[in-house]
Amino acid sequence: MIVTVGGTKGGTGKSTVATNLAVIRSLEGHDVLLVDADDQQSSVDFTIQRNRQFPEGAGYTSVKLTGPAVRTETLRLKEKYEDILIDVGGRDTTSQRAALAVSDCLVVPFVPRSFDMWTIEQIAEIVGEMKVANPYLKAFTFVNKADARGQDNEDAAEMLRENEVFTFTNIFIGYRKAFGNAAGSGLAVTEVKPQDPKATEEMMILYRYLFDTNLK
Amino acid sequence: MPISPRPKEKSATAVDVDALIARGGSVASETDARETAAGPKGKDPTPVVLRIPADLLERIEGARAARPVRIPRHTWLLEAVAEKLERDGV
Numbered sequence: 164m165i166v167t168v169g170g171t172k173g174g175t176g177k178s179t180v181a182t183n184l185a186v187i188r189s190l191e192g193h194d195v196l197l198v199d200a201d202d203q204q205s206s207v208d209f210t211i212q213r214n215r216q217f218p219e220g221a222g223y224t225s226v227k228l229t230g231p232a233v234r235t236e237t238l239r240l241k242e243k244y245e246d247i248l249i250d251v252g253g254r255d256t257t258s259q260r261a262a263l264a265v266s267d268c269l270v271v272p273f274v275p276r277s278f279d280m281w282t283i284e285q286i287a288e289i290v291g292e293m294k295v296a297n298p299y300l301k302a303f304t305f306v307n308k309a310d311a312r313g314q315d316n317e318d319a320a321e322m323l324r325e326n327e328v329f330t331f332t333n334i335f336i337g338y339r340k341a342f343g344n345a346a347g348s349g350l351a352v353t354e355v356k357p358q359d360p361k362a363t364e365e366m367m368i369l370y371r372y373l374f375d376t377n378l379k
Numbered sequence: 380m381p382i383s384p385r386p387k388e389k390s391a392t393a394v395d396v397d398a399l400i401a402r403g404g405s406v407a408s409e410t411d412a413r414e415t416a417a418g419p420k421g422k423d424p425t426p427v428v429l430r431i432p433a434d435l436l437e438r439i440e441g442a443r444a445a446r447p448v449r450i451p452r453h454t455w456l457l458e459a460v461a462e463k464l465e466r467d468g469v
Contacts, residue, residue, distance in 0.1 A: 201406075202406040211430075229406055230400075230405070230406065231397060231400050231401075234396070234400065252406060254403075254404060254406075255402075255403045255404055256403045256404050256405065256406050257400050257401060257403040257404070257405060257406070258403070258406055259403055260399060260400040260402065260403040261400045261403075264396050264399065264400060289403075292399055292402065293399060295394050295399065296394050296396040296399050296400075
């Protein structure tokens with residue numbers, strides 16, 4: 164399955180989600196390719212860090228692709244890997260559109276803040292356009308960096324439910340330091356010691372939703 | 380021929396994917412790639428982002444410090460590239 168972690172807003176946790184999903188998928192024994200299609204290169208940096216942690220290798224293959232090559236190269240590589248995760252930058256770029264042209268599913272994290280929520284129309288429009296090229300593209304949203312308490316999470320969820328282009332997954336991943344700490348060491352949040360059980364559980368819920376529910 | 384065949388609508392498979400993709404904005408590295416492919420503009424140097432492992436950088440800094448006359452890191456790297464090209468006969 165080809166999964167793009169996307170959106171048009173920066174700072175929503177796309178690279179954290181993409182790298183965590185890539186690691187977890189590879190640890191479950193699948194042959195995974197992680198495509199970094201973001202010019203910030205966070206996924207590439209994560210993989211460099213991970214390779215330092217694990218001299219035997221990160222457990223997955225990582226490549227950096229840009230622009231229309233994200234589509235053409237992914238098409239070329241898709242027979243060689245069981246799963247491909249594509250991390251794109253938080254803008255409407257040729258890279259993101261190329262990723263959507265070739266993906267089975269797009270998953271968009273939304274931070275429960277106004278500036279973030281206001282971008283849903285823009286990414287929905289892009290998805291609508293790219294579905295002309297890729298009618299089988301499925302699009303999902305979840306709340307990321309959710310607050311520990313308060314009404315904002317549910318308000319954001321309500322807005323996501325109302326959007327007709329996306330399916331809201333009902334998944335909430337909390338704003339937890341464990342994600343940043345793990346990423347800095349080249350680890351998935353499921354690997355870091357001491358464990359943050361909540362962070363692990365929430366990431367696994369997203370993972371299972373994407374990979375165990377036969378979305379393709 | 381007075382009667383022409385009925386025009387066919389563009390099929391879904393004939394969608395111009397490249398045009399849809401091109402509606403997105405460019406990314407910084409795309410510009411770099413284009414410049415590299417076409418060669419540097421005129422004789423202006425082309426900026427290249429270099430990612431050096433910490434241990435290698437430490438060795439470079441050591442080599443710079445050992446020279447009687449300190450040179451900028453940039454110059455040291457250019458010298459190293461020039462030496463390799465010369466050695467390889469490029």
